Amino acid sequence: MAILTNTFNTLHNTAPFSQIKNEDYIPAFEEAIQKTKDEVDAIVNNPAPPTFENTVEAMAFSGMTLDRLSSIFFNLHSAETNDELEKIAQKVAPKLSELSNDITLNFDLFERIQKVYEQRADLDLSTEQRTLLEKSYKDFARNGALLQGEAKEELRKIDAELAVLKLKFGENVLAETNAYQLLIEDEADLAGLPDGLIEAAAALAESQDKKGWLFTLDYPSYIPFVTYADNRALRRELALAAGRKAFQDNEYNNEENVLKIAKLRFQRAQLLGYDTHAHFVLAERMAQSPDKVKAFLDDLLQKAKPAAEREFQELSDFAKKLDGITQLEKWDGAYYAEKLKQERFNLDDEKLKPYFQLEKVLAGAYETARLLYGLHFKEVHNLDKYHPEVQTFEVSNDAGELVAIFYTDFFPRKGKRNGAWMTSFKPQYHYQGIEERPHVSIVCNFTPPTASKPSLLTFQEVTTLFHEFGHALHGMLADTTYPGLSGTSVYWDFVELPSQIMENWCYEEEALALFAKHYQTGENIPMELVEKIKESASFLEGMATLRQISFGLLDMGWHGTDPRAISSIKDFENQQFASTKLYPDVAENAMSPSFSHIFNGGYSSGYYSYKWAEVLDADAFAYFQENGIFNREIATKFKESVLSKGGTEHPMTLYLRFRGQEPQVEPLLKRAGLLK
Structure with missing residues (x-):
């Protein structure tokens, strides 16, 4: 137990994964929770009058042992889980929720913070200290510090229930993803599929003592299957399986969880004096209010919908001409889009993959970071890992000083949730004259290597890697005093700027020359392919934009209105999707029961932020393009x-300091091909 609650006796104080046993967690959490309570009690019972240092700053550095333990546990719960960890998570989540409430509902503590807050005009504080003070005060005021009696108890109950429901939601989605397999025994049914995918499917079948080829709902299996499989019935079968995750009549059904989460969030917001959960969340976002988000999404909808409808008609006509398809269905979209892209640009993702060997793409990302920010990545083998596939790196600057520890984890496996994300095992901060550097990780689910080929990425996987690497750079280059303001601890609709801007380099010839080299011959990607990548960047972008808007509208539907009257998830979704609908509805599918971003991740009332940050990233990258994409200045x-x-500081203040002007929407519309 002490191993998880003391300073780690490891190089760079990295997490000692191999020494941690599952039975260590519960006692460690109990010890760390008690330690946090003692630290808070010491602040509350300090006989000296409240000051910024003895109250606000002391709070900023309390609970560090628990934060470190939580980051290790919950990162493994996402990337390397098992039944035991899931049971522990169910026990720990309500305890952490209770502690959080113990702190934010502690009126004596709030009173001390309030006294410092009321003197703020007379205090000689730095910009960061002022931000910390305002954030501390708001965190308490926004999370129930001013509630009385029964209302406080009600808030505690809601938060404890939400903590468990969100975990259960995520576990059900993972269980449903793992439970489905499509076994193909007739080789003719593999028509159209890439060799690499067929080889991986054969290896998976063999590993389970099955004859044939096994396909799953993991992205590196699912996405290429629905994109390339000529057998329409099998594309339909796999797409239906993906669409009914946690929306089936079995123990993993999430419908009840969705309704409960939405209603509890609404109840919580009302208790705190807000109209809806979205009003509560957006008060601390760049967008500020649900009205502003809806206006933003509606404006984009008006600009994207005509293009999307044109593109959908074009795709439908193409499918009819090619195969006599009279009604384009959801399981046809990726397949005919790929065929149309090949016809129009003579560009096939499978022809591109040999130029995107994972190791070379990663080296290209590192070289991009060196050219831009003077960072150097050195793989090291003396740091502990939580899985043999994880790679570990020391990141240093031009002066040779350690900037960060970096972990990468790239391939799907049973205990790992789908998708791609950046996270951290330890934040950056300054404390008692010592600078602590961050330990950052990116986790993805890329096409794994096979017996005959290394991991070769699709172009979409390349942009995903650069996206997550952008988040990682935000974490690595952090330089703040307080851990709660460090790295990606920013307004949620600003957090995607550092990640999305990095994707732009993937389309630039100068950057592609660094890593797009054929895995067998070493030759650079031919210029005509680079031109085609750039030309095709806005291919069917109207439809893609409409899809993102539809997710944002669904999120705002759940969280920006009173959800108490909703009884049918399916009917509710159909209402939310009405303005963005292109394909016929699929009765047995629903999105919300597996929409992890908003029901298990941090994106509730925040899904719009992907498009919001796209405005920022297109505007910011335009500045690089005007001055050179590797312009160090x-x-x-x-x-x-x-x-x-x-x-x-406020994100817009930071952005203006960088750009010298407010972000303009034109660069995004131009990049997306939506400007007339």
């Missing part, structure tokens, strides 16, 4: 104004 400005500052 512009990169240094971006690092010093945005990446290193975390949440120490």
Whole structure:
């Protein structure tokens, strides 16, 4: 137990994964929770009058042992879980929720913070200290510190229930993903599928002592199958299986969980004096209000919908001409889009993959970071890992100083949830004269290597890697005093700027020359392919934009209105999707029961932020394009104004400091081909 609650006796104080046993967690959580309570009690019972240092700053550095333990446990719960960890999570979540409530509902503590807050005009505080003080005060005021009696108890009950429901939601989605397999025994049914996918499916079948080829709902299996399989009935079968995850009559059904989460969030917001959960969340976002988000999404909808409808008609006509398809269905979209892209640009993702060997793409991302920010990545083998596939790196600057520890984890496996994300095992901060550097990780689910080929990425996987690497740079280059304001601890609709801007380099010839080399011959990707990648960047972008808007509208539907009258998830979704609908509805599918971003991740009332940040990233990258994509001066400005500052100032203040002007929407519309 002590191993998880003491400073780790490891190189760079990294997590000692191999020494941790599952039975260590519960006692460690109990010890760390008690330690946090003692630290808070010491602040509350300090006989000296409240000051910024003895109250606000002391709170900022309390609970560090628990934070470290939680980050290790919940990161493994996402990337390397098992039945035991899931049971522990169910026990731990309500305890953490209770502690959080114990702190934010502690009126004596709030009173001390309030006294410092009321003197703020007379205090000689730095910008970061002012931000910390305002954030501390708001965190308490927004989370029930001013509630009385029964209302406080009600809030505690809601938060404890939500903590467990969200975990259960995620576990059900993972269980449903793992439970489905499509076994193909007739080789003719593999027509159209790439060799690499067939080889991986054969290896998976063999590993389970089955004859034939096994396909799953993991993205590297699912996406290429529905994109390339000529057998329409099998595409339909796999797409239906993906669409009914946690929406089936079995123990993993999430419908009840969705309704409960939405209603509890609404109840919580009302208790705290907000109209809806979205009003509560958006008060601390760049967007500020549900009305502003809806206006933003509606404006984009007006601009994207005509293009999307044109593209859908074009795709439908193409499918009819090619195969006599009279009604384009959801399981046809990716397949005919790929065929149309090949016809129009003579560009096939499978022809591109040999130029995108994972190791080379990763090296290209590192070289991009060196050219922009002077970072150097050195793989090391003396740091503990939680899985043999994980790679570990020391990241240093031009002066040779340690900037960060970096973990990468790229392939799907049974205990790992789908998708891609960046996370951290330890934040950056300054404490008692010592600077602590961050330990950052990116976790993805890419096409794994096979017996005959290394891991070759689709172009979409390449942009995903650069996206998550952008988040990682935000974490690595952090330079703040307080851990709660460090790295990606920023307004949620600003957090996607550092990640999305990195995707732009994937379309630039100068950047592709660094890593797009044929895995067998070493030759650079031919210029005509680079041109086609750039030309095809806005291919069917109207439909893609409409899809993202539909997810944002569904999120705002659940969280920006009173959900108490909703009884049918399916009917509710159909209402939300009415303005963005292109394909016929599929009765046995629903999105919400597996929409992990908003019901298990941090995106509730925040899904719009992907499009919001796209406006920022297109505008910011336009600045690089005007001055050179590897312009160190512009990169240094971006690092010093945005990446290193975390949440120490308002995002728009940081953006204006970098760009010298407010973001314009035109670069995004131009990039997406939506400007007339």
